[in-house]
Amino acid sequence: KSVLQQKQQQALLEAEEEEEDTTVKQFELYQSDFSHGTYRIREAGTYIVMQDIEFDFNGAPPAAFSSFSPNNVIDNWWWPQSTQSDEAMYPGAGSSRDAYFLGFFAGITIECDDVVLDLNGYELRMSRPFYYQQPFFSVIELASQPFLPQQGPGMFGAEPSFAHNVVIENGVIGLSS
Numbered sequence: 095k096s097v098l099q100q101k102q103q104q105a106l107l108e109a110e111e112e113e114e115d116t117t118v119k120q121f122e123l124y125q126s127d128f129s130h131g132t133y134r135i136r137e138a139g140t141y142i143v144m145q146d147i148e149f150d151f152n153g154a155p156p157a158a159f160s161s162f163s164p165n166n167v168i169d170n171w172w173w174p175q176s177t178q179s180d181e182a183m184y185p186g187a188g189s190s191r192d193a194y195f196l197g198f199f200a201g202i203t204i205e206c207d208d209v210v211l212d213l214n215g216y217e218l219r220m221s222r223p224f225y226y227q228q229p230f231f232s233v234i235e236l237a238s239q240p241f242l243p244q245q246g247p248g249m250f251g252a253e254p255s256f257a258h259n260v261v262i263e264n265g266v267i268g269l270s271s
Contacts, residue, residue, distance in 0.1 A: 118210075123147070131174060131184060132198050134238075136255075138208035143216045143265060149201040149233075150221035165227075172227045173197050197228055200235035204257040213265020220269045231271045236260060 119139035154171035174184040238255040
């Protein structure tokens with residue numbers, strides 16, 4: 095075989111391998127995936143909810159409700175904590191700019207293309223205490239931040255990621271502020 099024929103055959107083999115590797119990744123979502131904040135979808139695939147999900151990110155423990163109010167600046171319940179402030183997790187946590195500077199704005203963010211979110215007959219909803227704490231919330235957000243650049247009540251980021259080719263099916267979207 096000539097060098098050209100060998101290169102063409104190699105290119106065909108590589109193209110066939112790429113076609114064969116079209117398996118869609120599947121991810122199962124449980125309540126435990128939401129215990130500390132927004133579940134950020136940044137990889138294409140099918141995400142299957144496996145139980146009812148109630149969002150109560152970094153929520154106050156029951157003992158906090160025995161006082162007049164669970165709100166105080168020391169405990170900072172329902173907000174991203176300083177340990178969650180790195181860019182990869184919740185940009186803007188504990189600061190005065192970027193996506194999470196006003197708290198958790200969504201239960202799930204879909205920040206990439208080609209995602210199926212199968213609610214699998216279950217419900218996604220805010221807890222009642224979180225509902226009263228966060229008046230600014232989407233159960234599912236199809237972007238990495240709540241506002242476009244230079245829009246909204248602050249600087250939420252300059253380079254948002256937007257989702258395309260998304261299917262959300264088979265369930266209930268419940269309480270949301």
